[in-house]
Amino acid sequence: MFDPTVVELSRLQFALTAMYHFLFVPLTLGLSFLIAIMESVYVMTGREVWRKMTLFWGTLFGINFAMGVATGIVMEFQFGMNWAYYSHYVGDIFGAPLAIEGLMAFFLEATFIGLFFFGWNRLSRVQHLVVTWLVALGANFSALWILVANGWMQNPVGAVFNPDTMRMEITDFVAVLFNPVAQAKFVHTVSAGYVTGAMFVMSISAWYLLRGRHAELARRSMAVAASFGLAASLSVVVLGDESGYAATEHQKMKLAAIEAMWHTEPAPADFTAFGLPDQRSQHNRFEVKIPWLMGLIATRSLNGEIPGILELVERAEHRIRGGQLAYAALQRVKADPGDAQARAVFERHWADLGHGLLLKRYREDIGNATEEEIAQAALDTVPRVAPLFWTFRVMAGLGFYFIAFFAFAFWLASTRGFEGRRWFLKLALWSLPLPWIAIECGWFVAEYGRQPWAVEGVLPTFYAASHLALRDILITLTGFVALYTVLAVIDVRLMLATVRKGPKDIPMLRFGGSGDGGGGQPAHERPTAPVMPVESGGDAG
Template sequence: MIDPMVVDLSRWQFAATALYHFLFVPLTLGLSFMLAAMETVYVTTGRTIYRDMAQFWGKLFLINFALGVATGLTMEFQFGTNWAFYSSFVGDIFGAPLAIEGLMAFFMESTFVGLMVFGWSRLSKAQHLSVTYLVALGSNLSAVWILVANGFMQDPQGAMFNPATMRMELASFADLIFSHDAQSKFVHTSIAGFVTAAIFVCGVSAYYMLRGRHLAIAKRSFRMAALFGVLSSAGVITLGDALGFVGAHAHPSKLVAMEGIWHTEKPPVGFNLIAIPNEAEMRNDYALRIPYLTSLLVTRSLDEPVPSAEELVERAQGRIRSGIQAVTALKALQSEPDDAEARARFEAHQDDLGYGFLVGLYAQDQDPALATETDILLAARDAIPNMAMVFWSFRVMVAAGLLMLTFFILAVIFTLRNDVEHHRGFLRFSLLMIPVPFIACEAGWLVAEIGRQPWTVYEILPTWMSVSTHSVTHLVFSLTGFVLLYSTFIAIEMYLMVKFIRQGPTDHDRTPAITATAK
């Protein structure tokens, strides 16, 4: 018997470590390519100011990279410690991208980071530039494999269930890698990292301009980041819409939570700009709508239907009943593998096996065969994720994205007019913008992960079945320890970042000859 409190605490622990870790990842992804861009200008023009820019921002990159690695290590181990059944059930599929990611991150990426940091005086310009690009490429390729693994959880492709082993087995590595969810999510996440890095560089550069320090580096860094950011923010919004379009077809329950659609409506369907979802009564207590917009975003038409929570709950009830047949047939096959009737019944209902597992949480003795109609209804209601959390997290992410696009448009205008240092109000606003992309990234993670519930692997393995058999006391202790440890990592990151930002780069403004050359 699985204690629901163990499930909740296991989820809280993974969420806490993932949210902490994801504070470091986007900056690493984006800043690595910004370093490569700065060094490219240095190599092609020979202007040493761009080398000093790359070296200064490289220090901040290294701090963030080191702590990102430290926080990421424990996340992968949690699959074995807290999610043992999940690891056993889908390890054949999930383990492959994680193993490749480990090779990418801890061999390729870490090796080239060392060469990038210590190779300035030991490598030629071209060699060091190549190393910097390999660091950037390695960082982003590392993210590919993590998102391939996550993409399988969101939209399982390339795998099949083997009733003899009671495990999912890899059927097509190509389908696993090139699933629409995994590839769309990778591009969206990587470009979100570019936006994060651009905001960070603009904010720190604004800090120097407000204090009249390191102006040569600050103005050039701000300009490069603004141009980098305006393209990236436009891209992340466009690709986010594409990801939503893909998700709408692969994962409709997440869609209805994002859009706050409880009841089936005749198209075209309006967009809930603001709503107060009422989970208990399956309705919105209040909604401010934009006509037609949801239909245009989700179906690209005005006459195609848009799914609703009501429709999905009804569909889930039918699939649960079918899934119960699959579970009972599977049990019969475990007892008698040659039972032809049980095998035929399992094959007829195996697509709904996950829904049979889902109702087990509510059934007597957690046995789906003993589920009542009330149990089936409760499980079917669970098929819709927490509407309020997904709905508002999605809107926080979108609002932050539009705010950042507006910021970058203004930043590009001011920097191309070469008078950004005179707009002191805008520079102060640039400092306030630094947390915004991190908030957007965290909100996006919440949309993706809460929106997948109640599944660990969508429509195949319910979250309640995936956990290890720990005690509540054990999980409270480990959760507390992780929160304290990761809070310490955040404090170390903030301390080191502030220390080196205050210290600043090499000051060109104090050496007239160098300043003249740089200009």
Template sequence: MIDGSAVDLARLQFAMTAMYHFIFVPLTLGLVWILVIMESVYVVTGKEIYKEMTKFWGKLFGINFALGVTTGITLEFQFGTNWAYYSQYVGDIFGAPLAIEGLMAFFLESTMIGLFFFGWNKLSRGKHLVVTILLALASNLSAVLILIANGWMQHPIGSEFNPITMRMELTSFSDIVFNPMAQEKFVHTVSAGYVTGSMFVLGISSWYLLKGKFIDFAKRSFVIAAAFGIASVFSVIILGDSSGLSVAETQKSKLAALEGMWETEPAPAAFTLFAIPNEKEQKNNFEIKIPYALGILITHSLDKEIPGIKEIRAENVKRIENGVIAAQALDTLKNKSKKDQHDEAMSLLKTHQNDLGYGLLVRKYVQNFNEATPEVIEQAAHDSVPRVAPLFFSFRIMVVLGGLFVLIFVYAFYLSIKGTMQTKPWFLRTCLYCIPLPWIAIMCGWFLAEYGRQPWTVFGVLPTHMSASSVSAGSVLASLIGFIAFYTGLLIVELYLMFKYARLGPVVLIEPVK
């Protein structure tokens, strides 16, 4: 039987390392394009202050980039240490974009960042700007390749199961690259990173203005951050809407859970503004609803129904029953049975192959598929929808923060046009205190994406409990504690350096730091 505690600890370890890593990634994605904008203005105008701005914000970018690389390396190794069966089952597909990311995007950005820092006095203005642009493109190329891999886990197209090799195999690399889920996830994720970079520059620039330090430097940085931020935040909202449409088509269980929809409602469904989900009784308490809003937003129509959790679970019971038949047929093929049994098993497998992954859900409870009683199938169907409350509240936190960012960047852009940002100290303080909020919104978004996919590692194909390595819970716990201690140390170093150089400001470029 599968060691559930070891699987849970492996999930916790991957979630912890991924979230530590993603503290650094959004700032890298956003800040690098702000550097491109600042340096472009320097090249066009020749004004030295924009060069000073590029070098100063580039220093903070470099600190963050180094920590991002350090924390990201261990993530890919975990596929071999903690998720060995996952790697064996889908490695030919999942590994391809990750290999390209390492061999192309990572090496390119690693080379360009060296030229960015050490090429100021060795390259012409135009050539150095090209380096900065290539650094930005490489960082975003790295993101797109990783999100192509993740998008396939969310919506596994361009592949099929091979009963001879007992693995998922690639059928169309172009389908994986142009997977709508991957592309929408990429643009939504990087736009959120742009918001993070904009808020970071806006907040620190506001602090300088409050302190009356580096006024010209801070004003120009404030204006660029406000303009880039307002474009980014609206991109997040528009692309988030597109991502919602994809989820409604491909991951109905995730959508039902994050909306707290226990029952299928007549179209167009109402949007639950607030509620307290009751998992035990399968209902919401203290509901506040906006009529018709959810159906219109999610389906862009007035007549498409959004299935509720109870209906999804009922449909999944049938899919699990069919999947168990497919799994039993697969066992027959593995046992090299007689020709008549082989032909019958192959026919059954082809008939029910699309539900094979659902049949694997019962392996959490029984060792043999013949032991899958109606009670076991019912329990597996219950597991096929993630818990509602964590997703429900995470989604609403993310949406509320998104609305707040719109207000902040619109007002910051308005003040930039008028040139009166210094006359609003309350707003400058707000910008400073809001620096951490994009990270909170992004973590909520990743929680929705990954926890909302449960109980699947690859949605509809491979359950999480079957993906883990055959390691003991104690071994995973020991490495988990080690990772937490090491990553926390790195985070403390990052925060210390960021606070130190942000307080010093651009003076660090002309005066030695003691």
């Protein structure tokens, strides 16, 4: 039997490392395209301020990228250490996109980021611009393959369980790649990253304008960020609707829990704008509903029905009984691989095997589970509703705030009115943490809403964990918290030191090579120091 404390601590450890890592990913995605846009303007116009903008924001991008790499590597090890059975059970599918991400995307990004920083004196303007765009594309390709892997956990398509190897095996990689949940998650996530990058540039630039420093650079940076952020924030809401529609099709329990919809409502369902979900009584107190809105958003129709939580529990109970049949047939196949009748039974019911494994929480011989145990296992398919209900609303509310914020910023950029509205500059400065709050809420909704599944409908979370000693989990959890705290302090100090020093201390580099529009220098006159105006001992306080 599994140790529930070990499982919960393993979940906590992975959640902490994943959500910490995800502090850096969206900023990397957003800044990569922003600096590519800025350098494109520099190459087209030749104006020095755009080169300084590229170098300054590129330096902050580099610090953030390094921290993202350092925190991301740890997550890879956890699959084999804390989630060994998960790695065994679904490694054939889950490992493929991660391997492609490393070979195709991360190496591309990591290689060209070196050329971005150290190639200014060796490449022409156009060559260096190509490098910068490849860095941006590499960052986004990396996100694509990671979200393909994660999307498969949400909607496991293109794979079947092999009773001979006792593992899930891939049957259709194209289906895995074009999984509608993965595609919706990818475009929604990268758009959120673009909003984060735009808000970061807006906030730092607003701070400069409030202090009366680097005004030329700050105004232009805010103009780029305003237009980029407006397009991205609109995309987040539109593509978030697509993610909700995908959940309607493939993750009905998650959607019902997000909406705290206990009972199936007549179509089109109402949207609960406010309420206090009570999971024990299966009722919402102080509800404020908007008629028809949920049905229109989730089904895009007037007659599409959204099943409620309790109806989905009844469906889960039916699938648990099918899982009992699949598990019994699987045991017969293990004992006698030539048992054709057992294989036929398994083929009919294998899709319910994961639901049958939910009974392992209560007894080993799941075929003899009582009615009470089956009913309890079915109730286990309901995640905690209140955290999902409120986290989703925080995320959605911030999404609409970003649209309003960037729309007004775009108008100010068009009228060159940033410096005349100090209240907006202060609002921009204090809005800096909001994209991260929205993104972490979104990640929480996606992952916590999938519980109790490590892989939706296939592998229960408690069944996927390694059988580790409690002290081992406590040691690694403590170590990761300490390590990540140190990394956080280093990252904040480096970023603050770079921002406080500003772009004025960046070396005046020129492009080398041919085709640079006359901007090259003889080799003996070119500076050789790398473009990293950060002193590790710089004071952030």
